[in-house]
Amino acid sequence: MPSDYLPILILIVLATVFAIIAMALPAVLGPSRKTKAKLEPYESGMVPYTDARRRFPVQYYVIAVLFILFDIEVIFLYPWAVMLRQLRLFGLIEMAVFLGILLVGYVFVWKKGALEW
Amino acid sequence: MTLPTLDLVVLLPQLIVLTAALLVLVVDGLSGARSWLLAGISLVALLAAGAAAIWLSLQPGEPRRLQAMAVADGFALLFDVVIVVAAVLGVLLAYQSIPRISQQVGSYYALLLLAVVGMMTMGAALDLIVVFLALEILSLALYILAGFNRSEPRSAEASLKYFLLGAFASAFFLYGAALVYGATASLNLEAIAAALAGGSRSPAMLYLGIALLIVGFGFKVALVPFHMWTPDVYPGAPTPVTAFMSAATKAAAFAAFLRLFLTALPTAQPTWSWALAVLAAVTMTLGNVAALRQRELKRMLAYSSIAHAGYAAVGLVAGTAQGAGAVLFYLLAYAFMNVGAFGVVAALERAGEYDVARGRLAGLSERQPALAAAMAIFMFSLTGIPPFAGFFGKLYVFGAAVAAGWGWLVVIGVINSVISAYYYLQVTVEMYFAAPAAEAPAAAAAGKKGRAVAKAAAPSPAPEEGKAAPAPLSRATAAAVLAAALGTVLIGVLPALLTGWIAQAVQGIF
Amino acid sequence: MQLVLFFVLALLAVAGAVGVVLSKNAVYSALALLLNFAVLAVFYIMLNAQFLGVVQVIVYAGAIVVLFLFVIMLIGGQLAPDALTAGSRRPARVVALIAGLVALAGLAYGLVSGALAPQTGQVQGSGSVQAIGRVLFTDYLLPFELASVLLLVAMIGAVVLARKPTKS
Numbered sequence: 001m002p003s004d005y006l007p008i009l010i011l012i013v014l015a016t017v018f019a020i021i022a023m024a025l026p027a028v029l030g031p032s033r034k035t036k037a038k039l040e041p042y043e044s045g046m047v048p049y050t051d052a053r054r055r056f057p058v059q060y061y062v063i064a065v066l067f068i069l070f071d072i073e074v075i076f077l078y079p080w081a082v083m084l085r086q087l088r089l090f091g092l093i094e095m096a097v098f099l100g101i102l103l104v105g106y107v108f109v110w111k112k113g114a115l116e117w
Numbered sequence: 118m119t120l121p122t123l124d125l126v127v128l129l130p131q132l133i134v135l136t137a138a139l140l141v142l143v144v145d146g147l148s149g150a151r152s153w154l155l156a157g158i159s160l161v162a163l164l165a166a167g168a169a170a171i172w173l174s175l176q177p178g179e180p181r182r183l184q185a186m187a188v189a190d191g192f193a194l195l196f197d198v199v200i201v202v203a204a205v206l207g208v209l210l211a212y213q214s215i216p217r218i219s220q221q222v223g224s225y226y227a228l229l230l231l232a233v234v235g236m237m238t239m240g241a242a243l244d245l246i247v248v249f250l251a252l253e254i255l256s257l258a259l260y261i262l263a264g265f266n267r268s269e270p271r272s273a274e275a276s277l278k279y280f281l282l283g284a285f286a287s288a289f290f291l292y293g294a295a296l297v298y299g300a301t302a303s304l305n306l307e308a309i310a311a312a313l314a315g316g317s318r319s320p321a322m323l324y325l326g327i328a329l330l331i332v333g334f335g336f337k338v339a340l341v342p343f344h345m346w347t348p349d350v351y352p353g354a355p356t357p358v359t360a361f362m363s364a365a366t367k368a369a370a371f372a373a374f375l376r377l378f379l380t381a382l383p384t385a386q387p388t389w390s391w392a393l394a395v396l397a398a399v400t401m402t403l404g405n406v407a408a409l410r411q412r413e414l415k416r417m418l419a420y421s422s423i424a425h426a427g428y429a430a431v432g433l434v435a436g437t438a439q440g441a442g443a444v445l446f447y448l449l450a451y452a453f454m455n456v457g458a459f460g461v462v463a464a465l466e467r468a469g470e471y472d473v474a475r476g477r478l479a480g481l482s483e484r485q486p487a488l489a490a491a492m493a494i495f496m497f498s499l500t501g502i503p504p505f506a507g508f509f510g511k512l513y514v515f516g517a518a519v520a521a522g523w524g525w526l527v528v529i530g531v532i533n534s535v536i537s538a539y540y541y542l543q544v545t546v547e548m549y550f551a552a553p554a555a556e557a558p559a560a561a562a563a564g565k566k567g568r569a570v571a572k573a574a575a576p577s578p579a580p581e582e583g584k585a586a587p588a589p590l591s592r593a594t595a596a597a598v599l600a601a602a603l604g605t606v607l608i609g610v611l612p613a614l615l616t617g618w619i620a621q622a623v624q625g626i627f
Numbered sequence: 628m629q630l631v632l633f634f635v636l637a638l639l640a641v642a643g644a645v646g647v648v649l650s651k652n653a654v655y656s657a658l659a660l661l662l663n664f665a666v667l668a669v670f671y672i673m674l675n676a677q678f679l680g681v682v683q684v685i686v687y688a689g690a691i692v693v694l695f696l697f698v699i700m701l702i703g704g705q706l707a708p709d710a711l712t713a714g715s716r717r718p719a720r721v722v723a724l725i726a727g728l729v730a731l732a733g734l735a736y737g738l739v740s741g742a743l744a745p746q747t748g749q750v751q752g753s754g755s756v757q758a759i760g761r762v763l764f765t766d767y768l769l770p771f772e773l774a775s776v777l778l779l780v781a782m783i784g785a786v787v788l789a790r791k792p793t794k795s
Contacts, residue, residue: 079760
């Protein structure tokens with residue numbers, strides 16, 4: 001029921017209010033002196049010398065795709081964990097098969113060096 | 118809560134192939150690519166899966182089921198056999214040519230086997246969710262296989278085009294399935310039929326859903342107007358991939374198409390059979406007319422495969438057990454003759470080449486008589502000339518359509534067969550009667566003139582100037598072409614071996 | 628209360644969707660999509676499909692949008708502005724607008740007239756995690772395992788496509 005989610009709503013409101021306060025206070029209290037160096041993107045003290053938006057090595061893409069795949073895998077673990085007591089050994093075997101297939105894929109990905117740079 | 122009992126034997130062929138795919142991945146990952154070992158695992162597993170399917174289909178009694186999700190009836194198992202035929206030939210064709218274009222041989226075999234798992238599951242599925250997942254498994258694997266030649270931009274183009282349009286088609290299928298679910302409150306094919314038995318309460322939703330499902334399947338089997346990807350994907354993909362996907366994808370998609378429409382939606386048949394009849398007529402005509410104008414073999418075969426999807430759809434339009442059996446027979450014949458034709462193309466192909474020009478065939482009968490003879494058999498069979506498999510395929514499909522009262526559609530089909538004879542037979546004429554083109558002598562010399570096909574040497578290091586010369590015919594390629602030719606002839610000479618079996622098998626889906 | 632909440636959220640969702648289409652910067656489009664996804668998650672929860680709501684947040688709002696941003700960064704954030712505003716696009720826009728309005732009108736008519744009314748069948752349990760888990764791990768066991776095969780195919784595909792082509 002939606003009313004059960006009232007705590008979450010309160011949390012969202014609190015988080016938003018906190019963020020607004022955190023951003024508004026410095027703007028009101030602090031002096032604003034815009035120099036060229038201050039308007040540069042912050043790069044851990046290093047001087048940026050090109051646009052950050054350029055072509056990245058394709059390995060980033062592999063990592064991103066693998067992240068999505070394992071993210072989806074975790075989704076399946078969630079209802080399984082809730083139901084494991086009723087499913088008993090049956091559920092354990094089921095998930096072992098599911099994870100076993102993905103484990104083979106993981107070993108393959110690893111051994112093929114797709115996770116290396 | 119009660120836990121279900123699982124009859125895993127139902128999925129025995131799929132499980133064998135899946136295990137082999139995992140094994141290929143582990144072997145390839147841990148010990149590096151050993152091409153012969155990986156191909157061997159794949160071949161043994163595919164043959165074992167085919168044997169398991171035949172063994173299961175010979176079991177007496179009611180077909181076994183895995184819950185309400187999958188069934189091992191004769192219909193599914195015979196389609197398994199069709200898919201195994203295409204996959205075995207695909208593995209044999211890949212053995213020589215894939216190592217030439219990629220170092221990731223293990224990935225190739227693993228993806229091919231996983232595609233087979235998806236295809237087999239499509240034929241066995243009793244639930245729309247299972248159909249969809251199986252469709253996605255085979256599609257995703259084929260998108261990647263189509264782009265397997267990483268150094269060839271056209272291969273990447275084929276992959277991207279196939280992926281984008283295929284993703285659209287999957288969305289159409291999913292939307293259609295959702296609407297059918299909305300109209301019947303069930304995803305199970307038999308439950309859908311039961312829900313529709315007393316007439317639908319929301320026909321608009323149901324028919325919209327059926328239309329979207331037709332779009333989804335129409336894309337997978339390349340029915341006009343959902344065929345646009347075929348002329349680019351078939352030539353762009355590596356030839357062994359094209360050979361495999363042209364026959365196996367059609368078989369898998371038609372298996373699910375037939376089962377879904379004949380098991381779940383028979384009450385709506387008057388509506389969908391008309392829609393499909395129009396699609397089939399347009400598909401046959403456009404495919405054949407476009408194929409007439411092609412100067413390259415793979416692109417010609419791509420258009421011809423569109424036309425063949427149209428012929429097979431005629432059997433579905435009939436909507437009877439006779440029609441379903443005819444489609445099954447047609448697709449088995451098609452697996453042999455079409456994969457064989459692509460096998461000959463693969464044998465003629467040169468390294469780094471996009472497509473094989475028709476002119477290359479000139480004088481082939483003198484340079485490689487066995488190869489030319491095999492190609493002639495495939496061309497005769499694709500045309501539908503009597504002693505070959507393709508003739509009986511067309512005969513049964515058209516016969517079923519006439520029996521169901523679709524005479525006009527059969528007339529269009531026969532006219533189209535005549536049109537197709539022009540370009541198929543022209544290939545034969547070029548091989549046997551045309552003088553070799555200027556470039557041919559060099560190729561003939563490199564191809565070791567006068568050597569019998571079956572005795573040709575195993576792949577040897579390409580000669581120094583070898584970019585232009587075709588690699589000598591490998592044993593694996595020769596075996597694939599030989600097996601395909603034998604199958605085409607055998608089915609053509611003894612069709613009665615199969616017809617009784619098929620007629621019994623298709624009863625299960627009604 | 629429910630109705631007010633729905634309309635407020637619906638307005639937000641539509642605003643997000645419009646933002647995706649209208650913003651010139653692809654990064655803003657992705658962020659507007661995030662808003663849309665988040666609101667949809669709330670809708671799922673309001674419809675008693677809690678699990679779907681959670682999945683919507685974790686997979687769509689989390690992973691998919693992150694992937695979109697990732698790809699936008701990979702291919703360069705600036706969309707070629709002339710590709711979006713060129714006059715050749717205008718007929719396509721008009722056609723898309725008309726098609727969209729026709730689809731909307733058809734949908735509205737279907738819902739009002741009842742021609743598109745869904746069958747109300749026996750839905751097994753509700754959208755709770757327990758109900759989904761019970762069905763997924765018993766009746767829908769085969770689709771569950773097939774999902775892992777599908778993920779495996781995608782994994783291999785990522786490796787195949789991302790490796791450098793071999794020079795031959």
